[in-house]
Amino acid sequence: MADKIxxxxxxxxxxxxxxxxxxSLLPDSRVTAVNRSPVDTPSxxxxxxxxxxxxxxxxxxxxxxxxxxxxxxxxxSFMVMTEDQAETDRLWDALIADGGRENACGWLKDRxxxxxxxxxxxxxxxxxxxxxxxxxxxxxxxxSMTKIDIAALDRAVADL
Numbered sequence: 001m002a003d004k005i006x007x008x009x010x011x012x013x014x015x016x017x018x019x020x021x022x023x024s025l026l027p028d029s030r031v032t033a034v035n036r037s038p039v040d041t042p043s044x045x046x047x048x049x050x051x052x053x054x055x056x057x058x059x060x061x062x063x064x065x066x067x068x069x070x071x072x073x074x075x076x077s078f079m080v081m082t083e084d085q086a087e088t089d090r091l092w093d094a095l096i097a098d099g100g101r102e103n104a105c106g107w108l109k110d111r112x113x114x115x116x117x118x119x120x121x122x123x124x125x126x127x128x129x130x131x132x133x134x135x136x137x138x139x140x141x142x143x144s145m146t147k148i149d150i151a152a153l154d155r156a157v158a159d160l
Contacts, residue, residue, distance in 0.1 A: 003060040010070045012114060013044065015063035018112050019052045025094055026080070028058040043067035077107065077115035085120070085150045092118050092147045106148040122150045126157055134160045 011018055016034060019041065023029035037050040043065050044050070052063040057080075058111035082088040093117070096102055099111035106117050126138035134157045 004049075006060045006062055008062045008064055009072075009114065010064050010066040012068045013065050014112055015052045015065045016049050018110075019054045019061075019063045022056055023054055024059045025091060029056045030054065032060075072109075072115065074103075074107070074115045077117050079117040079119050081124070082118060082120045083110075087152070088118055088120050088148060091116075102146045104146060105142055106145065109133040118148065120148050120150050120153075123148055123153060126153055129157070131160060 009015075016116050019031055023031055027105065031052060031054045033053040034049055035051045035053070036047050037044060049065055051065070054061055054063065080091055082091065092108065094110050095110045095116055097111075101109045103109065106119050106123070107115060108118065109115050114125070123138070123142060127135050127142065129135040129138065137156045137160055138153050141153050
């Protein structure tokens with residue numbers, strides 16, 4: 001691994017499945033190593049998958065099969081900046097499939113409980129607009145949404 005800081009994600013036995021799914025979603029993503037435990041651990045017997053090293057959108061991560069002791073919370077999330085509604089919809093639908101859950105304002109949890117923000121760049125452009133009325137209108141519209149709807153954001157600021 002080349003990065004100096006590598007986030008480690010804690011899973012309860014699903015690290016290999018989760019990383020395979022994650023790397024299928026974004027370009028410049030791949031599993032780089034699957035490491036098996038040389039000894040029995042609280043999370044599994046010798047020979048079971050202990051860690052998975054992977055690259056997600058060009059950034060290195062490690063997934064650890066650490067057992068049931070810790071769960072993901074919304075305190076840490078992955079923000080994915082999308083280019084258009086099609087990419088927003090594709091990622092949203094994939095991440096909520098098979099047990100994921102929608103949340104407000106572009107947030108969701110995937111089937112493993114990891115929080116994601118699927119955020120169109122257009123949302124960021126509008127909510128940071130130099131015109132405070134446009135920024136406020138975009139923010140107000142976004143706060144009423146679950147999945148971000150770019151066309152609805154554009155309609156909210158159209159006359160401002």
